[in-house]
Amino acid sequence: MAAGRRPREAETTYREALREALREALRSDDRVFLMGEDVGRYGGCFGVSLGLLEEFGPERVRDTPLSESAFVGAGIGAALAGLRPIVEIMTVNFSLLALDQILNNAATLLHMSGGQLPVPLVIRMTTGAGRQLAAQHSHSLEGWYAHIPGIRVVAPATIDDARTMLAPALTDPDPVLIFEHGSLYNASGELDASAPPVGLDHAAVRRPGTDVSLIAYGGSLPKALDAADELATDGISAEVLDLRTLRPLDDAAIASSVARTHRAVVIDEAWRSGSLAAEVSARIAEDSFYELDAPVERVCSAEVPIPYARRLEEAALPQTADVVAAAHRAVG
Amino acid sequence: MTVARGSRKTPSASKPARKTASGSRNATSVVGVDQANARHRAALLEAMLRIRRFEERCVELYSAAKIRGFVHLYIGEEAVAVGVSEALTPEDGVVSTYREHGHALARGIPAEAVMAEMYGKATGCSGGRGGSMHLFDASRRFYGGNAIVAGGIPLAAGLALADHMRARPHVTCCFFGDGAFAEGEFHETANLAALWGLPLLLVCENNLYAMGTALERHEAQTDLAMRAASYGMVAWAVDGMDVEAVESAARRAAGAIRAGAGPHFLELRTYRFRAHSMYDPDRYRDKAEVERWKARDPITRLTDRMREEGRLGERELARLEKQVAEEVDRAVEAAEQAPEEPVQDLLRHVTSAPPEGD
Ligand SMILES: Cc1ncc(C[n+]2csc(CCOP(=O)(O)OP(=O)(O)O)c2C)c(N)n1
Ligand SMILES: [Mg+2]
Numbered sequence: 001m002a003a004g005r006r007p008r009e010a011e012t013t014y015r016e017a018l019r020e021a022l023r024e025a026l027r028s029d030d031r032v033f034l035m036g037e038d039v040g041r042y043g044g045c046f047g048v049s050l051g052l053l054e055e056f057g058p059e060r061v062r063d064t065p066l067s068e069s070a071f072v073g074a075g076i077g078a079a080l081a082g083l084r085p086i087v088e089i090m091t092v093n094f095s096l097l098a099l100d101q102i103l104n105n106a107a108t109l110l111h112m113s114g115g116q117l118p119v120p121l122v123i124r125m126t127t128g129a130g131r132q133l134a135a136q137h138s139h140s141l142e143g144w145y146a147h148i149p150g151i152r153v154v155a156p157a158t159i160d161d162a163r164t165m166l167a168p169a170l171t172d173p174d175p176v177l178i179f180e181h182g183s184l185y186n187a188s189g190e191l192d193a194s195a196p197p198v199g200l201d202h203a204a205v206r207r208p209g210t211d212v213s214l215i216a217y218g219g220s221l222p223k224a225l226d227a228a229d230e231l232a233t234d235g236i237s238a239e240v241l242d243l244r245t246l247r248p249l250d251d252a253a254i255a256s257s258v259a260r261t262h263r264a265v266v267i268d269e270a271w272r273s274g275s276l277a278a279e280v281s282a283r284i285a286e287d288s289f290y291e292l293d294a295p296v297e298r299v300c301s302a303e304v305p306i307p308y309a310r311r312l313e314e315a316a317l318p319q320t321a322d323v324v325a326a327a328h329r330a331v332g
Numbered sequence: 333m334t335v336a337r338g339s340r341k342t343p344s345a346s347k348p349a350r351k352t353a354s355g356s357r358n359a360t361s362v363v364g365v366d367q368a369n370a371r372h373r374a375a376l377l378e379a380m381l382r383i384r385r386f387e388e389r390c391v392e393l394y395s396a397a398k399i400r401g402f403v404h405l406y407i408g409e410e411a412v413a414v415g416v417s418e419a420l421t422p423e424d425g426v427v428s429t430y431r432e433h434g435h436a437l438a439r440g441i442p443a444e445a446v447m448a449e450m451y452g453k454a455t456g457c458s459g460g461r462g463g464s465m466h467l468f469d470a471s472r473r474f475y476g477g478n479a480i481v482a483g484g485i486p487l488a489a490g491l492a493l494a495d496h497m498r499a500r501p502h503v504t505c506c507f508f509g510d511g512a513f514a515e516g517e518f519h520e521t522a523n524l525a526a527l528w529g530l531p532l533l534l535v536c537e538n539n540l541y542a543m544g545t546a547l548e549r550h551e552a553q554t555d556l557a558m559r560a561a562s563y564g565m566v567a568w569a570v571d572g573m574d575v576e577a578v579e580s581a582a583r584r585a586a587g588a589i590r591a592g593a594g595p596h597f598l599e600l601r602t603y604r605f606r607a608h609s610m611y612d613p614d615r616y617r618d619k620a621e622v623e624r625w626k627a628r629d630p631i632t633r634l635t636d637r638m639r640e641e642g643r644l645g646e647r648e649l650a651r652l653e654k655q656v657a658e659e660v661d662r663a664v665e666a667a668e669q670a671p672e673e674p675v676q677d678l679l680r681h682v683t684s685a686p687p688e689g690d
Binding site for chain 1: 400401402452453458460461462463465466478479480481482483511512514515516517542543544545549550551615616672673675678679682
């Protein structure tokens with residue numbers, strides 16, 4: 001692994017970690033190519049693929065027209081025909097123009113063909129709110145995608161996961177959707193290059209604790225960790241569980257965390273109704289009912305299209321203080 | 333209703349229009365025509381200056397963090413919004429994009445209401461909930477900035493369908509970019525509108541880039557007017573840097589649409605002088621190219637023409653500049669003072685019924 005030669009203390013950003021993972025994938029497998037709007041000349045709308053066009057050329061770092069349905073569909077076709085496409089959709093908001101291809105083709109072809117046609121496709125996209133981009137640019141729809149059998153949905157929330165989740169996504173024989181929260185790109189930290197690969201199957205305890213489980217993913221993970229810090233000063237020991245993979249959920253990790261703490265707060269930037277938080281809560285009710293000392297708490301976005309004005313947007317989104325308050329309610 | 337055959341003639345600004353809304357002007361005396369023309373040109377100039385100065389102030393305010401989110405500037409493209417808006421009546425509908433400050437101001441939405449929206453204030457034209465990309469004004473039939481590329485095009489067809497079914501003599505004008513031309517929604521709507529003969533004016537602002545992707549890197553056939561004509565509607569390519577050429581073409585198209593000739597398509601060749609948005613480092617285009625287009629600045633072009641004809645004194649220009657500057661100052665001042673929407677009202681306007689406890 002190229003990154004294995006990097007000094008252990010290397011400070012890197014989430015964006016650079018994603019880029020490094022793309023670079024490694026393009027270098028190590030000539031079936032891999034990247035395509036999407038402005039991934040080449042522009043360098044990616046969030047700068048993730050900057051420099052890759054120069055390194056790999058326009059065949060393998062392919063700019064597409066504004067045609068989400070067409071290029072996602074083309075990715076599915078290329079995957080069927082033996083390539084390993086990485087399709088970038090600028091943001092989850094625009095993935096709705098390709099939803100038909102993802103749901104009606106990518107997720108169903110294997111099953112409809114009686115197992116003949118696996119679709120080894122990776123789709124990356126940005127998700128989430130928090131930058132005053134208003135309703136049409138602030139959706140968190142990964143929970144919708146996690147509803148769909150036939151695809152895997154992952155949400156790297158750390159620098160290490162940004163660096164390491166792409167490779168197993170590419171070896172997965174089925175479609176994998178990678179959700180990158182827009183607030184994470186500039187996050188920086190040390191990349192633990194010597195850490196063993198962690199794969200896509202398991203949730204991760206980011207901070208152990210004994211009093212309450214804060215269950216989060218993606219852009220909500222930093223808020224959960226901040227809340228845990230704050231709770232610690234109040235004498236409450238919070239465990240923070242990062243789901244990492246939203247489909248299939250790591251039921252065992254959720255159950256064992258709740259078995260340790262007996263209380264759960266689920267944090268999800270999507271709307272509460274019909275959310276991934278609802279699914280996690282239901283599973284806790286199904287699997288861990290007798291472990292619970294308090295009702296499961298949920299911290300989600302207000303049921304409103306995300307407004308532009310700063311104060312309104314802040315009020316609409318889950319904030320650290322909301323997580324702290326929910327944990328206090330759970331602990332009693 | 334018959335659908336007009338595709339035609340790609342570029343109507344010239346000087347050629348007298350056959351069936352235009354401005355045709356009545358030809359009836360007055362020569363002196364009267366000259367004076368009316370001079371006044372009209374001054375109005376076009378003022379409208380373009382308003383957009384330019386408004387947006388220049390937006391840049392400053394963005395740097396000062398008064399305005400946030402995505403802001404897409406229209407600087408360089410003013411002739412399109414101003415020229416096309418001239419051809420519309422207050423009863424016509426307008427559907428816009430996220431690059432819509434120009435469309436909104438040209439439609440007559442007061443600068444104060446637009447600026448307050450950029451500030452996210454309660455007095456903004458969308459109550460602070462939309463911001464730069466989502467300006468709305470139902471009273472002016474301005475159906476908003478849409479931030480999903482091509483997202484407004486089918487909606488515009490629906491507005492036109494309603495007018496068509498009710499036999500109302502209105503035009504729906506839909507602005508969108510060259511990038512939007514690649515989306516299925518454009519092509520599906522173009523076919524539908526031509527098939528049903530809808531009173532729809534499709535205004536493609538071809539500024540040669542979809543974000544960082546140049547036209548010839550996103551379209552296999554870059555003659556957009558020709559492709560639009562293939563759907564069976566009249567389509568013209570027009571110099572989008574010449575406000576009078578834009579106005580003349582738009583008047584002809586709107587007149588024909590009102591007369592029942594079905595949808596028309598205008599490809600307006602223009603250019604954005606600034607980056608795609610405030611986040612764009614603008615690495616993908618040649619500085620010399622930008623300079624070449626700046627030499628065709630629609631505001632300079634009109635002022636030069638007016639000067640050459642002795643129709644614009646320096647004093648008159650200074651007066652216009654001052655008037656516009658004061659208007660922008662007042663808009664900023666009002667936005668600064670305006671109240672914020674209270675956080676308790678967060679859940680308002682999600683459904684038509686007021687939220688519980690309201
Ligand atoms: C469906 C969709 N895909 C991608 C984007 C991101 N995006 C915003 S503007 C833009 C370029 C659009 O170009 P064009 O239609 O030419 O309009 P212009 O910005 O040049 O006025 C892109 C790719 C989006 N907003 N919506
Ligand atoms: Mg464009």
